[in-house]
Amino acid sequence: MITIDDVARKAGVSIATVSRVLNNLENVSEKTKMKVWKAIEELNYKPKILASALARHKKKFKVGICESDRLIKMEKENISPEFYSVILTFLEKIGEEYGIEFCKTKLLTPIECDGYILVGGDTTKETVKYYKDIKKPFLLLDHYIPGEKVNCIVTNGYDGAYYATNYLIKKGFRRIFHIHGPLNSYGFKGRFEGYTTAMHQANLLPKYYEYDDVKDNMEDVIEFMIKKDGIPEAIFASNDITAMRVIRELKKRNFKIPEDVSIIGFDDILSAKEFEPPLTTLKVFKDEMGSLTAKRMYELLIGHDTHPVMISLFTKFIKRKSSI
DSSP: OHHHHHHHHHHHHHHHHHHHTTTTSSSSSSHHHHHHHHHHOOOOOOOOOOOHHEEEEEEEEEEEEEHHHHHHHHHHHHSSOOOHHHHHHHHHHHHTTTEEEEEEESSSOOOOOOOOEESSSTTHHHHHHHHHHTOOOOESSOOOTTOOOEEEEEEEEEHHHHHHHHHHHHHHOEEEEEOOOOTTSHHHHHHHHHHHHHHHHHTOOOOOEEOOTTOOHHHHHHHHHHHHHHHOOOEEESHHHHHHHHHHHHHTOOOTTTTTTTESSSSTTTTTSSSSSSSEEEEEEEEHHHHHHHHHHHHHHSSSSSSSSSEEOOOOEEETTTTT
């Protein structure tokens, strides 16, 4: 019989750390959590958590993780897998303890399930109407659509961007530019607005440039930025992948980071710490997003507290070496 001791040995951590991971407690890094969950999966260990809830509701559920064609394409091309891979790892592990079996399906052509989790910023009002008509529980993960009162789990990008921009302003920077993703995404839009508000409150002029991570047009973005507005003192990027691409392009042009340009990203994906230079960023609590999504979906499946809610997680500023 596999025990928690076996999991701890395989993951190379203490039993207490395994226990903290299983109970989703603080003070355990995402990297360590991923190691523990990998050990649990490889050993096929079945932790006895949430037993009382499962005892009351023994029914097994099948829930579709619905991804857009754009997100599926990005995953296949390994463009930006880290953010959602961490969230979905914790979603699936916590969901298993509630008797939920997950399967991936397409956003616009879902397979038959008991409920659905719509992933990312490609969900539209038309898509929401489609799922409402199915009359099965569903929620939005990492997205919100104004006016659509549906369950959603999001990150408070506005607050994080506002904090990061003010951090740069307090460092004495005035030429702070923002490079963002498509603004139909609630996450990118919130970060855009947080940056804008902070700049306006400081009587500074916001400067924006849009980056297409699928086409990867960063070279053109940087060329246009320099030609149109000159060299910034700092750049706030709407996610870490964008920030890393900015740094690579600036390095090609012999700019030193952060001596010439300070860079701040958003998300704190696993590779942000190992990047050169290590990336200053806003940490999104991806493990908790996954856990909260699983718990909320379970509530909806059993008909508990069904009135729609928005759960918004604050970020945490992580200072590293890509910014002064």
